[in-house]
Amino acid sequence: MTSRLLSRLAALAALGFALAGCGGSGSKNEIVIGEYGSLTGNDATFGQSTKNGVELAYQELVANKQGKIGGLPVRIVSEDDQGKAEEAATVVQKLLNQDRVVTVIGEVASSRSLAAAPACQAAQVPMISPSSTNPKVTLVGDYIFRMCFIDPFQGTVMAKFAAQNLKLKKVAILKDVKSDYSVGLTQFFTESFTALGGSVITEQAFSAGDQDFRAQLTAIKAKHPDAIYIPGYYTEVGLIARQARELGLTCPLLGGDGWESDQLIQIGGDALNGAYYSNHFAVDNPDPRLQEFLGRYKAKYGNEPDAIGGLAYDAANVLFQALQKLSETDPETFAGFSSAKAGTDARKAAEKKLRDLIATTTGYPGVTGTITLDENRNAAKPAMVIAIKGGKKVYDSTINP
Amino acid sequence: MSEFLQQLVNGVTWGSVYALIALGYTMVYGILRLINFAHGDVYMLGAFFAYFASRALGAATDPNPGKALLVLVISMLAAGAVGIVIERFAYKPVRKSSRLSALITAIGVSLLLENGGILVFGSDPKFFPQIITARNIPLGLGVTISNQQIIILVVSLALMFALRFIVLQTRVGKAMRAVSYNPTAAALMGISVDRIVTFTFMLGSMLAAAAGVLVALQNPKIEPLMGIMPGLKAFVAAVLGGIGNIPGAVLGGLVMGIAEVMVVGYVSPTYRDAIAFVLLIVILLVRPAGILGKATAEKV
Numbered sequence: 001m002t003s004r005l006l007s008r009l010a011a012l013a014a015l016g017f018a019l020a021g022c023g024g025s026g027s028k029n030e031i032v033i034g035e036y037g038s039l040t041g042n043d044a045t046f047g048q049s050t051k052n053g054v055e056l057a058y059q060e061l062v063a064n065k066q067g068k069i070g071g072l073p074v075r076i077v078s079e080d081d082q083g084k085a086e087e088a089a090t091v092v093q094k095l096l097n098q099d100r101v102v103t104v105i106g107e108v109a110s111s112r113s114l115a116a117a118p119a120c121q122a123a124q125v126p127m128i129s130p131s132s133t134n135p136k137v138t139l140v141g142d143y144i145f146r147m148c149f150i151d152p153f154q155g156t157v158m159a160k161f162a163a164q165n166l167k168l169k170k171v172a173i174l175k176d177v178k179s180d181y182s183v184g185l186t187q188f189f190t191e192s193f194t195a196l197g198g199s200v201i202t203e204q205a206f207s208a209g210d211q212d213f214r215a216q217l218t219a220i221k222a223k224h225p226d227a228i229y230i231p232g233y234y235t236e237v238g239l240i241a242r243q244a245r246e247l248g249l250t251c252p253l254l255g256g257d258g259w260e261s262d263q264l265i266q267i268g269g270d271a272l273n274g275a276y277y278s279n280h281f282a283v284d285n286p287d288p289r290l291q292e293f294l295g296r297y298k299a300k301y302g303n304e305p306d307a308i309g310g311l312a313y314d315a316a317n318v319l320f321q322a323l324q325k326l327s328e329t330d331p332e333t334f335a336g337f338s339s340a341k342a343g344t345d346a347r348k349a350a351e352k353k354l355r356d357l358i359a360t361t362t363g364y365p366g367v368t369g370t371i372t373l374d375e376n377r378n379a380a381k382p383a384m385v386i387a388i389k390g391g392k393k394v395y396d397s398t399i400n401p
Numbered sequence: 402m403s404e405f406l407q408q409l410v411n412g413v414t415w416g417s418v419y420a421l422i423a424l425g426y427t428m429v430y431g432i433l434r435l436i437n438f439a440h441g442d443v444y445m446l447g448a449f450f451a452y453f454a455s456r457a458l459g460a461a462t463d464p465n466p467g468k469a470l471l472v473l474v475i476s477m478l479a480a481g482a483v484g485i486v487i488e489r490f491a492y493k494p495v496r497k498s499s500r501l502s503a504l505i506t507a508i509g510v511s512l513l514l515e516n517g518g519i520l521v522f523g524s525d526p527k528f529f530p531q532i533i534t535a536r537n538i539p540l541g542l543g544v545t546i547s548n549q550q551i552i553i554l555v556v557s558l559a560l561m562f563a564l565r566f567i568v569l570q571t572r573v574g575k576a577m578r579a580v581s582y583n584p585t586a587a588a589l590m591g592i593s594v595d596r597i598v599t600f601t602f603m604l605g606s607m608l609a610a611a612a613g614v615l616v617a618l619q620n621p622k623i624e625p626l627m628g629i630m631p632g633l634k635a636f637v638a639a640v641l642g643g644i645g646n647i648p649g650a651v652l653g654g655l656v657m658g659i660a661e662v663m664v665v666g667y668v669s670p671t672y673r674d675a676i677a678f679v680l681l682i683v684i685l686l687v688r689p690a691g692i693l694g695k696a697t698a699e700k701v
Contacts, residue, residue, distance in 0.1 A: 042624075044525035082524065177671060205670045211620040211627075214411040215665035222404035235526060239622060246547045247407070248537055267528050267621065 029338045030073045031323065033316075034095030036106040036116070041083025042208060043233045045261040046108035046308055050130060051078050052301055053312030054105055059300070061320055069320060070327025070334050077101065081112060088112035089119060096123045100342035102323075103128065103354070105315050108308055109233070110134030110181040117144045124348060126355050128319060130311035131280070133257060134184045138377045143355055145377040147315045147366070148257075148280055149401065151181070155188025157278045157383040157399045158254055162227060163196035165385075165397065166252070166276075170201045172225035174216055174240060176232045177205040185231035185256050201225055206236065213240045217247050227251050233258040238267025245271040252276065260306045265391055275388045280307035280368045282384045282395035293367040307368060314366035321364065322357040326350070403543035408666045409659065410540070414550040414619075416658020417557040421612035422635030423642070423650035424564060425605035431645035432581045432601045434500060438507040439487060440609055441632015442514035443480055445625060447610025448529065448617040449522055451476035455532050469532045473556075476614050477607040484606025488599050496598075511632075518625030529621035553615045560611055561651055567604070568647065577601060630674065634661075637681045643694020652692055656680070 035054050037047030058076050061067050067074055077099045079091035088107060095101045096119060104120050104127040107113040113132035120127035121141030129137055129146045133154055138144045162168045171193060176182035190200050201223045204216040217240070220228060228244065230237055230253055237259050244253065255277035265272060283294060283304055293313065297305040327334040335341070336350030364371040369381040380401050387396040422444055429437045454475040458468055491510045495502045536548045568574040579587040580597045588594050616631070617623050634657060642653025657677060664676045684691060 040524040042526060207670065207673070210670075210673070211616070211622060212411075212415060212662075214415075215408060215662040216670060218404055218407045218411060219666050221407070235622060239620060242535070242621075246535055246537060246545070246549075248539070248543075248545045263528075269531075 029340055030075050031069060031337050032075050032077060032099050032101045032339055033319065034077050034079065034092070034099060034101035034104045034106075036079040036081055036088065036091045036095065036104065037108060038083035038112070039078075039080035041081075042235050043083055043109065043261070045234070045263050045306070046131075047080065047083070049261075049306050049309035050106065050108060050312040052297070052305070053130070053309040053314075054078075054316045056297060056300060056309075057313050057316035057320065069323045070331060070337075072338055074320075081107070083109070083112075085112050085115035089115045092116035092119050092127075096120065096125060100339060101125065102337050102351070103319055105130065105312065105319065107132055109179070110137055110184070111179055113137045114140070114180055117141070120144065124351050124355075126319075126351065126358055128315045128358070130315040131257070131308050132181070134180045135376075135378075136180065136184070142359070142377070143351075145358055145373065147311050147318065147368070147371060147379050149381050149383060150378050151184045151256075152188045153380075153401055154256055154278050154383060155185050155190075156192040157385070158229065158256065158276075159189050159192035159196060159198070160399060161276065161278075161385050161397070162229070162254060163193060163198050166227070168226040169198050170224070170226050171198060171229050171254070172201055172220040172223060172227075173203045173229045174213070174220065174232070175203065175205050175230075176208050176236065178207045179232070181256075181258060182231045186229075189229055189231065206232075206240075208233065208236060210236065211239065213243050214247060217244050217249060221247055221249050225251055227254055229254045231256045231258065234261040234264040235267065238264055238269075238272070241268040241271040241275065257307065260308055262303060262306060265388065265393075270391065272388045273390065276396065277386055277388075278383045278399075279386045280381070280384070281310055282386055283393065284395045285384070289365060290367045310366075310368045314364075314368050314371060317366070318358065318361055318364055318371060322354055322361070325357055326353055404666075406540075406542060406544045408662050410544060410546050410550070411666075412659030412662035413655060414546075414553050414658070415662055416655035417554050418612050418616050418654070419631065419635045419638045419657050420651040420654025421557045421560060421615070422609055422631060423639040423654045424561060424647065425608040426636055426639040427642070427644055427646060427650040428564070428568075428608075429601060429605045430639070431647075432577055433492075433496075433503075433598060435492065435503050436507060436636065437602075437605065438504070438632070438636075439491075439510040439514055440605065441628035441630075441635065442511050442518070443483060443487075443606045443628070444609040444613040444616075444632060445518060445623070445628035446483055446514065447476050447480045447613030448623045448627065449518070449527075449613075449625075450479040450610065451614040451617060452527055452529055452623060454479075455530050464532050464534050466533065472532055473611060473614050477610045480610030480613075481603040481607045484602040484604075485599055487606075488602040492602075493595070493598075515626055515629070522625055524625060526622045526624040529617040529623050531621070533618060547619075549619045553619060556611065556615055560608060561647070564604070564608070565647055573597070573600060634674075634677045637677045640691055641680055641684050643691025646691065646693050649691055649693035656692075 037050040039047040081088040081091050108131045110132040113129045117140040121143050126143050131148050133151045135150045175186040253275040257279050259277040333350050333353050336346035341347045361373045371379045382398050382400045385396045387394045451472050455472045495506050537545045539545050576592045576597050638653035638657040639650050642649030664672050
């Protein structure tokens with residue numbers, strides 16, 4: 001009996017030490033910003049590009065202002081969620097409770113942003129998703145933002161492009177049933193496409209991680225579609241494209257920004273020629289702001305950035321700008337961001353002011369277009385349609401909201 | 402009609418992969434009464450060995466059948482060596498213990514290979530190079546088959562017959578059957594039981610590696626956890642056909658592959674993984690010994 005009591009006491013004591021350890025870690029005077037994404041896993045380039053984009057923005061902050069905002073040094077903490085929604089929720093909890101971050105930047109995949117957003121909302125810490133397009137993400141609460149357009153628009157873009165530019169009538173859809181992004185995009189595409197006089201002749205499904213899509217593609221082939229819309233992520237899209245060609249399906253493939261990765265063509269190869277997808281930017285857009293960013297990104301990482309990296313870069317800069325503004329207009333409140341103030345009322349007041357500042361972002365000249373946040377904290381930006389020709393991504397057209 | 406035939410072709414090629422993995426399961430079980438749960442992970446290792454071999458040989462930039470065959474052989478040999486190591490260090494020490502210890506050891510080896518794979522290869526998927534250029538071959542009635550699918554079928558069938566030949570026609574096969582029947586008596590007759598068991602593991606691992614290479618050829622995404630689901634399903638296929646029975650494993654694999662593709666094509670893709678286990682439950686209720694298995698009375 002006594003030994004049991006003793007061991008319980010010991011456990012309690014250990015817990016106490018652990019908690020004390022947590023509280024003590026943030027005593028340095030700095031601004032900590034959290035970033036999370038899928039650095040490994042099925043869609044690893046999403047997380048890697050996001051991290052690169054944020055790092056590039058941070059590097060410029062170091063070059064221009066010695067890495068300081070309002071006199072406080074900025075530090076970025078990156079976490080890997082392995083491409084799993086449950087991990088995303090865990091790493092964001094860690095960022096919030098252990099690193100006591102001021103803001104969270106992250107996730108590309110809407111399912112993972114949706115898993116993490118409630119924790120940020122509850123802690124009243126702003127979360128900026130650079131590139132999650134599902135409308136539900138920012139509806140979690142008023143502390144959740146995004147730097148990109150949303151799927152009701154993106155679905156319309158491809159529907160318009162298919163109906164008006166490509167003059168297609170019958171489209172088949174192959175969606176990922178486990179992904180909020182894919183299911184949402186399917187719905188919005190179908191609504192717009194049928195409104196424009198086209199018809200969706202069959203809707204087939206798969207689950208992320210599947211290897212073999214021949215059964216679904218065979219069912220699609222039997223319906224003789226004019227095109228197949230695949231709102232998925234690049235790994236599956238590449239495999240689907242190859243298997244579709246193997247089964248003798250020659251119609252064009254259409255998709256969304258989940259295709260945006262330099263690995264897409266590596267996986268899909270020639271099978272992707274003649275495909276189109278909607279995206280946030282086109283690397284061959286002559287816009288000087290974009291070209292300058294591409295040059296710097298290439299100089300640092302050695303490869304061409306994708307739109308995911310561009311959006312992350314914009315997200316970090318929008319945040320830096322808001323912090324800068326707060327430090328200039330209200331230095332007293334701004335002091336609440338110092339890591340020494342984590343968990344205090346001063347921090348809460350500062351977070352509230354920061355939230356208001358991010359929410360009023362207007363006309364920010366980003367590399368992915370001009371960013372103005374609407375009342376639902378979404379950015380309204382034009383979408384580009386990218387064509388894949390001869391193994392290269394080529395700008396095709398711009399569709400405005 | 403052409404849709405159905407196409408689905409049938411898809412199902413048979415997918416099923417022949419299950420059959421190949423199931424063969425290794427069934428053979429090890431037949432000889433040792435051990436469910437080698439690490440089998441699916443050896444399949445994963447086979448794909449990775451082939452990935453590195455084809456890069457080292459430059460088979461990706463200059464695809465030709467000779468190099469592809471070499472890649473297959475290298476991968477099978479490497480996986481065979483891994484099989485020997487696993488048997489020596491994991492299964493041999495517990496061979497005399499209860500069957501449950503061996504089973505738990507197998508699960509441990511499986512987890513070790515999966516997480517070791519993540520550590521060594523990284524958890525993000527790799528893309529297997531096209532060591533044989535894909536080409537479509539129309540079969541008429543709108544049905545097509547790719548040359549890679551044909552290769553999968555032919556290699557699977559060839560390996561199945563090779564295995565049958567080894568087990569039924571050779572001296573070592575005779576020894577394997579003897580060990581399976583009664584290890585003690587076999588040892589008394591001068592058969593080195595250790596050697597036969599090692600050989601069995603090596604053979605099983607080689608079959609798994611061959612399946613890994615063939616699948617990677619057709620579905621080029623390979624990652625350290627790719628062996629879990631196919632391993633599990635191939636196990637179901639082995640049970641379905643009658644575990645311990647070589648033609649049964651092939652039949653079970655084909656039934657599984659076809660059932661899976663038909664469910665995805667005509668019912669719903671969300672039931673893709675469920676169908677395997679529905680089949681398992683049905684067969685255990687209706688014919689517990691499997692389609693081709695013989696019911697044996699348990700000695701008490």
